[in-house]
Amino acid sequence: MSLEISRRTLIRSAGLVAVTAPLVACGDSKDPARGGGGGATAGEDLLAKGKRQGYLRVAIANEPPYTKIEPDGTVTGAEPDIFRAVCKLLGIKDIQGTVAGYDAMIPGLNANRWDAVTAGLFMKQSRCAQIDYSEPTVVSTESFGVKKGNPKKILTAADVVKNKDLKIAVIGGGFEEGILKGKKVPGGQLLPAKDGRTGIEMVKSGRADAFFLPTLSLNDLAKTDKDFEVTAPVTDVPNTGAGSGFRKGDAKFVEAYNVQLKKYKATPEFDALMKKWGFDAEASRKATKAELCKAEG
Incomplete structure (x- = not known):
């Protein structure tokens, strides 16, 4: 089927080209459950798919410092940069980003239009019920x-x-x-x-x-x-935090991702990336998905 992408542009990171034509999302005939664009084969999980094709598709916003699109089309910002780094540890070379509205990110994920959400989509009860988050990557006020x-x-x-x-x-x-x-x-x-x-x-x-x-x-x-x-940080609302978001059916990938994310968060490279984008690396290490998913809403 054809996916209309008003206000959304397919951006491929690391100098990838912006595509202004509609993104075609057709289910693979061998494995319709994996959705369009990825060419998954029957029984292939997300990790195997990413390794085979060399990238994963992600939904992003364009809201620095969480996500940012450089003038040359490169997808960057704290969330995509962390996701890219962890994917490389998993043997996946790169990411492709699609700009989407926050209210469209989870429906698009569950409709297989992208493989993950890396947009600073803050955890809360309703979202955690619909998708499977990684452990936190960024924490904010x-x-x-x-x-x-x-x-x-x-x-x-x-x-x-x-x-x-x-x-x-x-x-x-x-x-x-x-x-x-x-x-x-x-x-x-x-x-x-x-x-x-x-x-x-x-x-x-x-x-x-x-x-x-x-x-x-x-x-x-x-x-x-x-x-x-x-204004100063608002004192009567909870601190917010996000991780990468995945489909509930990709639990195996999320488990592997969290193992590598924990390792990456212990490196100087993670501290440098967080400092670059203005986040507190230690706050990210201390926060947990279980804690942040308790946020109402």
């Missing part, structure tokens, strides 16, 4: 992007709950939207933003009073835009 001086004094989720007049921009299907909905913030107070830049422009133009996003993502946006400010 949440903040609000607000106008200079924070005129509405928005510092916590409780502030949003108390003031029904506030309008908060959130990325549709994102973890932050789920946090606020879980705190019973009415849907009419939440305004969908398609990406980080859009959310900030909504605040600057007055359409939204704040933009709720991971602290590191807002700090990255603030590097090139000084017309808004980032």
Whole structure:
């Protein structure tokens, strides 16, 4: 079948070429369960498939520092870089990335449009019930992007709950939207933003009073835009964290992946990668999937 990829571009890492035509995703006649694009043979698991074809397909966002697409099309950012490094330890040479909305990542994974999600898709109860995460790769906090001086004094989720007049921009299907909905913030107070830049422009133009996003993502946006400010990490929401996401049926691969991930997290290379993207390597080593999957939403 044909997959329409509006707002999604197939990017192949390490200088791979962007494809603007629709991605064709057809089930392999020998093994329909493995889905399209991978050419899996009957009975072939994900590890064998990746080794044979030399890559795995991943869903990414374009939200630095979690994921980033370089001008030459290279897929990078903390999550894809970690995934690529661990895949190499497993004997898989590279990755191919497809940009997708957060709300489309799990449905696309379970429809076999990609083999994994490496996008900073934060763990929470509903997601952990649908897919199998690796152990954590990144751990983060949440903040609000607000106008200079924070005129509405928005510092916590409780502030949003108390003031029904506030309008908060959130990325549709994102973890932050789920946090606020879980705190019973009415849907009419939440305004969908398609990406980080859009959310900030909504605040600057007055359409939204704040933009709720991971602290590191807002700090990255603030590097090139000084017309808004980032609040201190919000104290009444849980710390967030992500790992790579896989289909429930790929448990064997996840087990092998976690073995190599643990080894990689003990290396100086991991510490350097985390420092490059602004994450705390030790926080990643201490966090567990079981802990992060308890997050409501």
